[in-house]
Amino acid sequence: GNSVTQMEGPVTLSEEAFLTINCTYTATGYPSLFWYVQYPGEGLQLLLKATKADDKGSNKGFEATYRKETTSFHLEKGSVQVSDSAVYFCALSPQGGSEKLVFGKGTKLTVNP
């Protein structure tokens, strides 16, 4: 079946530190891959996405590269800010089918000044 595994949180960093949140997936074919972010008290927002192997999604300084050989889609940011504190979800949408999203459990990030 389809599944997503994210690194366990919570993650606590100081401002301007480098961020990596690991995400690996299991799926048949070529799923689309996503990172969603949930800020405190708000709904889920799409952060970035990649729809085919070797694509790099990027937004707001965050990046993730679709690696089919390692079935990974790790989220990175070179210098985090306090405003990046949120819960980050990795997700996949199976190739074909209904395009539903399968989410990981989420990783809570706290950035301290």
Added chain:
Amino acid sequence: EAGVAQSPRYKIIEKRQSVAFWCNPISGHATLYWYQQILGQGPKLLIQFQNNGVVDDSQLPKDRFSAERLKGVDSTLKIQPAKLEDSAVYLCASSLGGGVSGTRTSYEQYFGPGTRLTVT
């Protein structure tokens, strides 16, 4: 452009009571999704509508949960009777739907703020 609207934002009920949630998707979005997000977990799809037809309800506990989208716009999700384990945030999302353009970008989902349900 208005986003996905949901109401109520919060609801507290006792077990065995019934509850209903409402969702209004982004105008023009043919596909509507209901997800359940239990504390500490990622959202799990309950049901997906394409216009007013059900595409996927394989993870909907049909003995107590029901959902409808009668006119292909608004949707309601009902739980009757509620159990303690139904305590969660219920998220509604919408997308243009592949039937409109057929491209994968048309599947991008936009989420509402959610309804936080507490069953006591």
